[in-house]
Amino acid sequence: MATVTLPKGNPRTKLLVTLVVALALPVILFGAVLVLATIAKPEPVAVFVREVLHHDPATWPFTGLVYGVAAGLLTFMILNFGAVVAAVTIWWEMRVSSRMQSRIGYNRVGAGGFFQWIADAVKLLLKEDLIPADADQLLFRAAPYFVFAGFGLIFVALPFGESVIAADLNVGIFYVTAVTALVVVGILLAGWSSNSKWALFGGMRSAAQVISYEIPAGLAVMVPILMAGTLSMQGIIRAQGAWPWQWFVFTNPAALVAFVIFFIAQLAESNRPPFDLPEAESELVAGYLAEYTAFRYAIFFLVEFGNVWIMSAIAVTLFFGGWQVPGVAAEAYEAARGAGALPAPAWWGLQVASMAVFFVKTFLVMNLVIWIRWTFPRIRVDQMMNLCWKYLVPGAFATFVATLLWQILVARVPVASTVSGVVLFVGALVALVQMLRLAKQNVEAGGDQVDLSNW
Amino acid sequence: MEKLILRRVDRNYEEMVLNFGPQHPSTHGVINFIVETDGEVMKRAIPDVGYLHRSIEKIGEATGYPGFMPFTDRIDYVAAMFANEGYAIAVEKLLKVEVPPRAQWLRAISCELVRIASHLIAVGTMTMDIGAFTPMVHGLREREEINDFIEALCGARLTYNYHRIGGVAFDLPEGWRDKVLAFLDRFDKFLPEFDRLITFNEIYKKRLAKVAVVSREQAISYGLVGPNLRGSGVDWDLRRDMPYGAYPNFEFEVPVGKGWAGAVGDCFDRYYVRCLEMKESSRIVRQALETIGQTPEEIMAKVPRNVKPDAGEVLSRVESARGEMAYYVVSDGTNKAYRVRARTGSFTAMSIIEDISGGLMVADLVALISSLDVVAPEIDR
Numbered sequence: 123m124a125t126v127t128l129p130k131g132n133p134r135t136k137l138l139v140t141l142v143v144a145l146a147l148p149v150i151l152f153g154a155v156l157v158l159a160t161i162a163k164p165e166p167v168a169v170f171v172r173e174v175l176h177h178d179p180a181t182w183p184f185t186g187l188v189y190g191v192a193a194g195l196l197t198f199m200i201l202n203f204g205a206v207v208a209a210v211t212i213w214w215e216m217r218v219s220s221r222m223q224s225r226i227g228y229n230r231v232g233a234g235g236f237f238q239w240i241a242d243a244v245k246l247l248l249k250e251d252l253i254p255a256d257a258d259q260l261l262f263r264a265a266p267y268f269v270f271a272g273f274g275l276i277f278v279a280l281p282f283g284e285s286v287i288a289a290d291l292n293v294g295i296f297y298v299t300a301v302t303a304l305v306v307v308g309i310l311l312a313g314w315s316s317n318s319k320w321a322l323f324g325g326m327r328s329a330a331q332v333i334s335y336e337i338p339a340g341l342a343v344m345v346p347i348l349m350a351g352t353l354s355m356q357g358i359i360r361a362q363g364a365w366p367w368q369w370f371v372f373t374n375p376a377a378l379v380a381f382v383i384f385f386i387a388q389l390a391e392s393n394r395p396p397f398d399l400p401e402a403e404s405e406l407v408a409g410y411l412a413e414y415t416a417f418r419y420a421i422f423f424l425v426e427f428g429n430v431w432i433m434s435a436i437a438v439t440l441f442f443g444g445w446q447v448p449g450v451a452a453e454a455y456e457a458a459r460g461a462g463a464l465p466a467p468a469w470w471g472l473q474v475a476s477m478a479v480f481f482v483k484t485f486l487v488m489n490l491v492i493w494i495r496w497t498f499p500r501i502r503v504d505q506m507m508n509l510c511w512k513y514l515v516p517g518a519f520a521t522f523v524a525t526l527l528w529q530i531l532v533a534r535v536p537v538a539s540t541v542s543g544v545v546l547f548v549g550a551l552v553a554l555v556q557m558l559r560l561a562k563q564n565v566e567a568g569g570d571q572v573d574l575s576n577w
Numbered sequence: 578m579e580k581l582i583l584r585r586v587d588r589n590y591e592e593m594v595l596n597f598g599p600q601h602p603s604t605h606g607v608i609n610f611i612v613e614t615d616g617e618v619m620k621r622a623i624p625d626v627g628y629l630h631r632s633i634e635k636i637g638e639a640t641g642y643p644g645f646m647p648f649t650d651r652i653d654y655v656a657a658m659f660a661n662e663g664y665a666i667a668v669e670k671l672l673k674v675e676v677p678p679r680a681q682w683l684r685a686i687s688c689e690l691v692r693i694a695s696h697l698i699a700v701g702t703m704t705m706d707i708g709a710f711t712p713m714v715h716g717l718r719e720r721e722e723i724n725d726f727i728e729a730l731c732g733a734r735l736t737y738n739y740h741r742i743g744g745v746a747f748d749l750p751e752g753w754r755d756k757v758l759a760f761l762d763r764f765d766k767f768l769p770e771f772d773r774l775i776t777f778n779e780i781y782k783k784r785l786a787k788v789a790v791v792s793r794e795q796a797i798s799y800g801l802v803g804p805n806l807r808g809s810g811v812d813w814d815l816r817r818d819m820p821y822g823a824y825p826n827f828e829f830e831v832p833v834g835k836g837w838a839g840a841v842g843d844c845f846d847r848y849y850v851r852c853l854e855m856k857e858s859s860r861i862v863r864q865a866l867e868t869i870g871q872t873p874e875e876i877m878a879k880v881p882r883n884v885k886p887d888a889g890e891v892l893s894r895v896e897s898a899r900g901e902m903a904y905y906v907v908s909d910g911t912n913k914a915y916r917v918r919a920r921t922g923s924f925t926a927m928s929i930i931e932d933i934s935g936g937l938m939v940a941d942l943v944a945l946i947s948s949l950d951v952v953a954p955e956i957d958r
Contacts (some may be wrong), residue, residue, distance in 0.1 A: 223714035319595050323939070326616075395708060396780055404603040404706040405940050497774075499781045500708025502940045503617050568770045569763050 140233035151206060152282075152477055154199040200277045200288060208428030209239035211488060215427070218489070219496045242420075249416035254317060257413065261315035265308045266414075266421040272304030273425040276432050281355045283445045283477040284455050294355035295343055298436060299336070302391065305425065306332040309393075309400060312422070313410035324409025327503060328400035332391050334510045339387035341518030345380035345525045346370045346440040359444030360452060367543035371441035372550070374532075375542055376524035381441045383518050388437065390506070392429040394491060396498040399506060434487035435480075442483050445476035592620060595939075599628050603706045603943045606953020610930070610946075614939060622934035622942050624927045630957040637906075637917030642668050642884035643742055645917065650736035652919055653955040656695035658688045658727075659897035660919070661740035666821065667893035667904040668742045669878075671886035677875040680744035681823040686865045687730060687739055688895075689858040690757070693764070694723040695898035696804075696851045696858075703848055703947040704775050707784050712775040719767055722760055729753055743878035754866050761859050768856055776852060785845035786838035789933050789945040796842065799932070800925040803900020804854060805949055808834040808847035815896035827864050829857045844941075844948035851950070885912045899923055899950055923955040 213228060213236055220227025228235025253262055279294045281287045291297050306328060313325015347353060349370055350361035362370050370377045390397035401409035411422055438444060450472060460466035501509070532539050565572050597610035604610070607628035613620040633652055637645045649664045650657040662684055669676060676684075701716030724734040729750050731739040739746050775781055791801065796809035806813060814831040816824045832853035834846030888910040894903045900922030907916040926949040934942060 219711075223711050224718050225714065319593060323617075398708065402708065402940070404708060405943050407601060496711050498709060499704065499775070499778065499784060500940075501780050502784055502938060504938065505780075505783060564770065564773065567766060569766050 137233040140236045143232075144236055147206060151199065151203045152474075154195075196288060201274050204274060204277050204428055205424060207431045208424045209243070211427045211431050212239055212242075212423075214488070215430075215492045215495070218492050222493075222496050246420035247417050251416040251418065252413075254413050256317045258315035258317065261311050262413075263418075265312035265315060266418045268308030268311060269305050269425045270308075270421050272301055272308065273428050273432070275301040275304070279355055280432070280435055281359055281439060281444055282480055283473050285473060286445075286477060287356060290354055290356045293353045295347065295358065295436075295440070296353050298355075299340055299343065303332075303336065305429070309410050312414065313400075316410070316413040318413050320406045320408070320412045321410050323406050324400045324402075324412070327402075327406075328393065328410060330503075331393075331397060331399060331506060334507060335387040335390040335397075335514075338383050338510060338514035338518040339391060341515070341522055342380040342384035342387065343440060344518075344522050345374070345377050348522070348525050348529060349374060349377065355439055355444075359439055359446060362443040362446060364443060364446035364448040364450065366443075366550075367540070367547040369441060369443040369543070372546040373539040373543040374525060374528050375546065376521040376528055377441065378546060379517065380521040380525070381437065383514050383521065384440070385437060386509075387514060388433040389491065389494070390510070392433050393426060394430060395495045396501050397506060398500055399503060402500060404500075430491050431484065431488055434484045434491060437487050438480065438483040442487070444483075445480040447472070447475045447479050450475070597622065597939075597942065598625075603946065604953070605702065605946065605951060608927075608946075608951070608953050608956065610942065612939070612942065617938045617940075619934055619937050619939060619942060622930055622937075624930050626924075626927055626956050628957065629953045631954075633958045634917050634919060637914055639913065641912050642886070642914060645914070646741065647736065647738045649919075650738055651954060652921065652958055653897065653899065653902075653923075653952055654735055655698055655952050655955075656691050656898035657735065657737050658691040658739065659895055659902055661737060662688055662822075663893050663895040663897070663902045663904045663919070664906075664917075665740045665742050666895065667891050667906045668884065668886070670891040670893060671889060671906060671908050672742070672880065672884065674743050674878045674880060676744055676822075676878055678823070679748075679869070679874045680876040680878075682826075682865055682869050683745045683749070683876065684740060685823040685827070686862055686869070687727065687737070687745070689861045689865075690723050690726060691737075692858045692898045693855050693862075694720045694727075696855045697723075699898075699947075699950040700771075700848060700851050703944075703950075704781070706943045706947040707781060709775055709778075709781065712771060715767075715771060715774065719764060726753065726757055726760070741877065741880075742884060743880035744876045748873045748876055749869075754869075754871070758863065758866055761863050764859055765856070768852065772852065776849065782838050782845060784940075785848060785944055785948070786843060787840045788844045788941050789937060789948065790840045791842040791847075791929060791933060793842070795929065795932070799929040801900070801929065802922040802925065803897065804850045805847055805900060805922070805926055807832065808850045808948075809842035810834050810836075810846075815894055815901055819894065821895065823865065826868075827861045829861050832857065844944045847948040847950075883912055885910070897922065899926075899952065899955060919958060921955045921958065923949075923951040923953075926951050927956055 216228050216238070217234065219225075228238045231237040231241045253259060276298055278288045279291050279297050281290070309328040309332070310325045313321045313323075313328065316322070346358050350358040352358060352361070358370075362368055362373075366372065371381045372378065389395075393400050399409075400406075401411055406412070411419060414422060455469065455472055458466060458468040458472050460469065528538075562572055592613050592615050595612040595614055597612045598604040599607040599609045609625040609628065611623045611625055613622075631651065633648055636648050640648070646661060646664065649660040652660040697716040697720045701713035701720075704712040704716075727737060727739075728734045730753065731737050731747055733739075791799075791805070791809045793810050796806050796811055801809065810833055812831060812833045815821070817829075817831055830853075832850050834841050834850055836843070836846060837849055838845035840846075886908045888908055890905065890907040892903055892905050894901055896902075901920075902922065903920035905916070905918040905920070906914055909915040930942075930945060930949070934945065937945065
């Protein structure tokens, strides 16, 4: 990547290079993840060695090592994938926000400023890694690792596609909730070890906020778990259908409420506005980040934006049917796999399609998060606590109980979930149309026109 | 100074003493607040002013009368036109000069445009301090256009030096009137859009409602002026109650805080009064532009090159964007003033912060500072 030199003054070449990289990068990363996630398990690796290399791995002295290398490669690819996803989130956020604010925004590095994230990362790498004299050296250095570990570990259980998951844990969503908590440990460490009053404020706020909001988030997550009857990420997706009216968010009215609660709680957990209290620029200067520089700072930033993507991906998994491709039933994957030791080409095609569905949905939810960030002001500490304990926690409990009752109803009257799905989906469509109409009205009331051409 | 302030802070180690400034993004310039906090709740915030003191009043005694005019710009560089106007009126009173009517109108037009620009900064930075970035950029976008108009009028975008003793420096450029009227048409639509974007946002309202309430009595006794005073429900505007210049010719309302979000005199009232004032300023500029003649007329009174007023003292008062601005000028009969004193709204607004900051949260201090619309150079001069 670093070797890509951008020719100056030739917009067409620039656009071409950008497009090639923008397309090749995800293809390479997704492809690597797809292939590695499929084969980086002892059994497929053994099959691959036997079928393609014509060796019998059972006779090898270090078979464990071979499996280890395959797993290591997968880990490396997935972490890279996480970093690139975070970076592209930043790019998209900057483009959207500049459009919302009548600014030009990123437009220097690559077409549409697409490579700005590379320039930013390189810049931050070259900066001095400053540690304040009075800071707790060890903890100050350790904090970014905690944050990054909490971020990277989530990718283990994220279902990118039908078979594309590093490990389909049977406690998947529970695991995700658990490792997310590592991030707050890192933030608290950063705030405390900096030995700065602003950082301390930020760290304390973050601890109060993230720990409080874990509760409604955890309770809201219980709703899809109850509906699917499993904690496994793939299991939850398989329990939903591909069409919108078969998604959990629509098939149960309580799940719609649970999604809203989950969404708000996740905004708070990833410190996104209107819950950006821990770093609140206008109040705490930079909060827990106040003393960080260079690459440690970059890691915090990477995680913050990566978490936006992750929270969108989890929301899609739990409520929006994950990677389910419309019109492709579960048996179709089995059928396409074929009888051979390695899957047939049609199966790979289906995998790619399921990944595409997952990424498009995640992107749409992510876009919503970005809109919210650039529209809302920040809430106050006491209001943040009130919202959580007075509204979200009881609300989450209510949706939990309502879901139990709903499941009993669905067991007796199976058509109830389809009716709810269709009605709520139509309602959501009407709301969407209404929103677009209002947006158009607002734009035209200001004397402007809706113009999507000037990207 | 620092030590003096710190001595007033109780040596009680339950509390944390926080230096809020001078380099803090929300202090609107170099101001320092020494904040005693117990967790998120403040016990007291003591303003520590003086970081931006440039002895402008003393400079007024060293330069001649006309030579001081560019310095007045630096008293309040967010709304420099008013500082120009106040000083010009003071010296005109000393000289007993009558300003030509067209110059009076040009003064009103330029001042009201600058009032809009200044209030856009005030409400924009306020929304940014509350955490919303987009409304501020929208405000700056509109302000840029006003800056363009003022630049076409007098060649400067920030420190105008447009008003002169006895009149104004330049007449309207060609085509200026129609461009400004077209802008005002758009701007009148911008204000409701801005309200939809942020003013009536539930989070925004909740953040400001019943926060840092300044009662009517407090506002008067601390000498608050302008939108801060009117936000507390005191119906007082120099432009209407002690009219000067061309203001008797215009029809406009004076918005007064009504407790829109819960309590009269809270941060939201002070904020919303400014929003409504922009609308009224736009009305005034429109009236002025629609009635003012297109043919150039006299815009400067006869003022001697060597300004040498008779001995005496005068006080001039103008309604600046940050409230009543007064100049007290004493002449000893020479061509340099014996004393120039500028009374500014931000300075008195700072004095109330210590009194009403007790029990607020750190985030509310930010809201309080920006709702008072203090501008650092105007505090210190």
